[in-house]
Amino acid sequence: NYIEDIENKLKKINDKNQAIVLTGTFMYKSNKSHVKLKDIVNDIKTITDNPIYTNNYAYVFNGVIGGFVDIGEHQGSYVAKEICNILEGNKIEEGILPKSSGMYIFDYKQIYDYNIDILKMPKDSKLLNKPKYALLLPKPLKITVCIVFSLLILIVVYVVYKFIIEIKKSNKNKKLYERAKEREQLKTDFIVNMSHELRTPLNVILSTSKVAELKINTNNYDNKYLLGKLEQINKNSNRLLKLVNNLIDITKFEQGVYEINLENINIVEVVEDIVLASVDYATYKNIDLVFDTEEEEIITAIDKDKIERAILNLLSNAIKFTHKGGSIYVYIKREKDKVFISVEDNGMGIPKDKINEIFNRFYQVSDTLKKHEEGSGIGLCIVEEIVDLHGGKINVYSEVNKGSKFEIILPIYMVEENFKNLQIKDIQQIVKLEMSDVDTKEN
Structure with missing residues (x-):
């Protein structure tokens, strides 16, 4: 063929x-x-x-x-x-x-x-x-089987996906619940602590005023004794004023109405003045307070009052949690368009697992510290908010029993309309107010 x-x-x-x-x-x-x-x-x-x-x-x-x-x-x-x-x-x-x-x-x-x-x-x-x-099936049946099998796979994948989503949702809800419990506990602790903070200076003021009144009524006093009692009343009044100021500021932060008034100013001078005014409080605890800077003048736009308050808060914490005979080192330097302000001590330190929590409102590191030192637990929160409003950030480096280092980083820039703070303030009074809870003299 x-x-x-x-x-x-x-x-x-x-x-x-x-x-x-x-x-x-x-x-x-x-x-x-x-x-x-x-x-x-x-x-x-x-x-x-x-x-x-x-x-x-x-x-x-x-x-x-x-x-x-x-x-x-x-x-x-x-x-x-x-x-x-x-x-x-x-x-x-x-x-x-x-x-x-x-x-x-x-x-x-x-x-x-x-x-x-x-x-x-x-x-x-x-x-x-x-x-x-x-x-080994006919093509139409094979296609049907493939479709059914694909649908089964899709159903299984969907069920597994929903299961994973539910697990994640459950875990998320659990974390939210735990977080809510933690926040609620923090608020409870804050209320208890705040009650103590309010009651302690009030009791001192009341008892001191009654003793002074008794002495005056009996003419059994001298000017030095009376001035000492008035100093105790002033000190504890400052503690109450600081506490009230902090509460007001926290409320302003939460409502977004906290304002800063910027002016072009030498930040080195601002920090140096604050440190020098705080030396007496460190000296009383036999703590060596040292200030150092790489440059004598760094002009930048800041709210002087707010920056003073932030630095004072860090200093007061350093003094409170540094043992007698310790040291605190305040250092300023410039790197390109940023200024670095660090407050470093060799005190108690902060546990690593607590460092991320210390800026939370009302948070305090441990009950042990609360027993030994006064504080409402909202100071560092205010510091972070102030730094953030200036466009900066704050870093923390700490090790238990070796000390802590707080580093504020602020941008260097100028404002066109230079706000002038015409209000004359006594820096000693400002320091006295912010240091009211670390002054260890007798109440």
């Missing part, structure tokens, strides 16, 4: 219900050479879409669907046995024609390419080119 003749016949077939069965080999008319089996199959597929079957074992591996094919090895084995029977003189009942020695062999890929119902394949059929985990 010539391949050209077969191709011409195939071109005349218009019935899609017909199938093609390849059985033998073909030659080219031009040179009488044999056509490769794979080329035969490919040429036929370019002419027609009709399914191609075979009963030739060799074609199964060259792109046809397959079919019932004879296995030459099986036929040869059967014929050899029959010949042996003849030579041995055994009776041959069915002659030497071999029994059917074929089997159904199909190409898995071609079956699905031609959309053949795989469930109608004969039993014990052998499949070639079947992927290891491929499904």
